[in-house]
Amino acid sequence: MALRTTGSVLVVFLWSVAVVLGQNGWSVTYTTQRICALKGSTVELTCSYIYPRGYRVTTTFWFTKIVDVENYVNLTDDPDYKDRGTYRSDRMNGHTLKITNLRESDSTEYKFRFITDQTRGKYFGNPGVTLSVTDLQVKVTTTWWSTTLTCSTTCTLTGNSTYIWYRNSKIVQEDSSPSYSVYFKTEDSFYCAVKGINSPAVSVRAQSYFHLTYTHQRICTLKGSSVNISCSYTYPRSHTVSETKWYIKGKLDEAPQILSPGYGGRVEYLGNMQSDSTLRITDLREEDTAEYKFRFRTDQTNWEPTFPGTTLTVTGLQVKVTPATVTEGQKVKLTCITTCTLTDNPNPTYIWYKNGHVTTQSNSLFLKPVSSEDAGRYSCAVEGHEDLYSPEETLTVRYGPKSTSVSVSPSGEIVEDSSVTLTCSSDANPPVDKYTWYKKNGASLTGSEKTYNFTTISSEDSGEYYCEAENKYGRLNSSSVSMDVQC
16 A cells, blocks of 8 residues: 655555455455545545456446435436546556545445346445545643653554654654654644645643653764763753663663763763763773663653664774776875764864874875875774774775886806896886887897796897886886806
């Protein structure tokens, strides 16, 4: 079942489990048997039908009234539904009755009838669809600690409804619950609405004897730091506070976790405990993320508010590198990120570290253009919490060959018939994947390895040699080295 509005009109469409009514090959299938809809809204009732072979359907209609035997009043001809009731059918055997601007008097049972070309070929689905039309009313329930407003109907609305509460024409709550509680002194006008249909407004004068205010509804703070979660509260003068408790709201059916002073070696209570209280938690961990609530006991009663407490989110720091893959010469941005905006420092200055040493202070770290010397391990910390730094993120810079050179082994005098090795060295990331050897004023030598070997060198090999180092980002030639082979 789904709800849809057009302007301020609520339309109820029915897609529930079908109800089949019939016998001997004759049947009517209603999509549902019961509907509860709001006064002033629009509803659609749908069905399909089957009948034996050999018949031809000539007439179909919905009805609620039977004037006489075999005298069924077509609903679209009923004066009570003039300009409000329409009937349509489709090629998929769907037969829909649409009623707009619903009235409470529309509450009744609706049935579908079809007539064939044969005298006894008539049928209607019984029972039909029972429609209940209700208006919205605000019911007020007052206790000695709160006032509860309930958006009331005479039947349970079909479909999933969202209830919107207005205080002096301003929205104060949107929820699937039809109730709204007031824990403060007020003398205001309230009304509720469901998908554009409003209840009459009521004036509420509420007197709260117990009252509690959390300083923050939400707090975001750093992992490893400390936090103060505080509230203030009032109660009747004749009461004396005997006990206060901070606790973590349990999930689903879990019991709340009481946080007594000293809990886990990290919890402390501050405040005068008669009108205000502060929960201090040190060495925060990400698993401390939860909703924290307060309750107190007096010499006459226990009091625990039902409204939300303070939601604490504990976040670590993380370095984000953009772009993730960096080539020398590009612009690179390093950002220190959190999972939420820090409550006590929404626009922090960050301390940046490279390989464990402070490099700069800034909101973000820009490297433009980035060079191979910028490669390393980066972390960040919020100014004022320099000891709470993020995990290190390695910045890898891709670049072509640099500092390409050739070395000769063994060094010193080279004699004929000895073994000599030339080695090409180059700094590159990724490493050089191709080497090319050259003899000056001559052709390139065979082979593409890092080393070039002369197993039995001769005087004809004397000359100047150099290499070319190459990877996907570039190539670079070395300076030449001279070899003088002695006979």
